[in-house]
Amino acid sequence: MEAQVTNVAKQAFFQLRQVKEGLCSQWTFQGLTMAIISILLCRVQGAILTEDKEVELGGNVTLRCILTGSFELVHPSWKKQTNRSSVNIAALSQNNTHTNEYIAEEYRSRLSFTSSAVNDTAITFWNVSISESSCYECIFNIFPTGPISNKTCLLVHDFHAFLHHHITDGLLNATCTATGFPPPAISWVGPADENNERKLENSNGTVSIISNILINTSSSHYGQELICKVRYRRQEIDYKVPRTEKGQ
Numbered sequence: 001m002e003a004q005v006t007n008v009a010k011q012a013f014f015q016l017r018q019v020k021e022g023l024c025s026q027w028t029f030q031g032l033t034m035a036i037i038s039i040l041l042c043r044v045q046g047a048i049l050t051e052d053k054e055v056e057l058g059g060n061v062t063l064r065c066i067l068t069g070s071f072e073l074v075h076p077s078w079k080k081q082t083n084r085s086s087v088n089i090a091a092l093s094q095n096n097t098h099t100n101e102y103i104a105e106e107y108r109s110r111l112s113f114t115s116s117a118v119n120d121t122a123i124t125f126w127n128v129s130i131s132e133s134s135c136y137e138c139i140f141n142i143f144p145t146g147p148i149s150n151k152t153c154l155l156v157h158d159f160h161a162f163l164h165h166h167i168t169d170g171l172l173n174a175t176c177t178a179t180g181f182p183p184p185a186i187s188w189v190g191p192a193d194e195n196n197e198r199k200l201e202n203s204n205g206t207v208s209i210i211s212n213i214l215i216n217t218s219s220s221h222y223g224q225e226l227i228c229k230v231r232y233r234r235q236e237i238d239y240k241v242p243r244t245e246k247g248q
């Protein structure tokens, strides 16, 4: 029995080494056939399948990693990658029939395992904050080869924008405000006598850009089209200042 287990483990070790030694990474340089063979091999030999996720600020999101193939003693754990290092945030361990969960102190109220399978690990963040926008490493600790890992990235986003304008004492005063994460950007199309922009970092991690434009209503360019263009991720959204007849 023991010999059999060791044999299986050895085989797994050998297969994993094959995967690690380049079958998975070299496929871009090989022909299509090679790519297909590699994909098939990766499927059966300890590949970790995962995908990146996006979620709205305050929402819930699940990160998942699936280890293909069968291995001995698979303990999944999750690390958050920060600028300089990575921090353990969650881990599962199994002895006999019992599964123990570890969740780092600061995550206890907003993170939980939503799959307790050792070869299909999933963690769910509840009410996500901008600081959770990061990449996460899932690690499977396999006997006897040791840990193998993959990475999934989470983007937490939020966006609101609006335009206000009024005319006071012969001045058109228009203010475009865009709040978001990743930070938005503002530009104007049309004339301006004065333009200024402020940037605020909000307590929830989003950034507000407040752009103000002033146009003298007696100037010759008053009445031309005036548009606030807000760029957010790959979109551009136009907010138009309604045209006002000269002299009004």
Ligand SMILES: *[C@@H]1O[C@H](CO)[C@@H](O)[C@H](O)[C@H]1NC(C)=O
Binding pocket: 058, 059, 060, 126, 127
């Ligand atoms: C997040 O999950 C909680 C608990 O299940 C639920 O009450 C809440 O509505 C969910 N939020 C969103 C944005 O789906």
Ligand SMILES: *[C@@H]1O[C@H](CO)[C@@H](O)[C@H](O)[C@H]1NC(C)=O
Binding pocket: 066, 067, 068, 069, 070, 117, 119, 120
């Ligand atoms: C995960 O393990 C279970 C039980 O050991 C097995 O039935 C299942 O096929 C495994 N999943 C994958 C993706 O290998």
Ligand SMILES: *[C@@H]1O[C@H](CO)[C@@H](O)[C@H](O)[C@H]1NC(C)=O
Binding pocket: 058, 127, 129
């Ligand atoms: C979600 O988190 C924010 C700040 O992190 C907090 O102010 C808010 O009360 C939380 N909402 C819920 C429903 O827990």
Ligand SMILES: *[C@@H]1O[C@H](CO)[C@@H](O)[C@H](O)[C@H]1NC(C)=O
Binding pocket: 164, 173, 174, 175, 212, 214
């Ligand atoms: C333009 O309007 C904004 C808010 O509506 C106000 O804070 C600002 O002082 C105004 N600027 C001028 C020059 O009147």
Ligand SMILES: *[C@@H]1O[C@H](CO)[C@@H](O)[C@H](O)[C@H]1NC(C)=O
Binding pocket: 057, 058, 158, 160, 179, 202, 203, 204, 206
């Ligand atoms: C984040 O903070 C900004 C500025 O206070 C606010 O406009 C925005 O609605 C907040 N986002 C969420 C999802 O609470």
Ligand SMILES: *[C@@H]1O[C@H](CO)[C@@H](O)[C@H](O)[C@H]1NC(C)=O
Binding pocket: 169, 170, 171, 216, 217, 218, 219
């Ligand atoms: C607008 O322009 C007119 C003519 O150039 C000038 O007399 C007036 O003071 C300007 N108004 C403001 C608010 O700057």
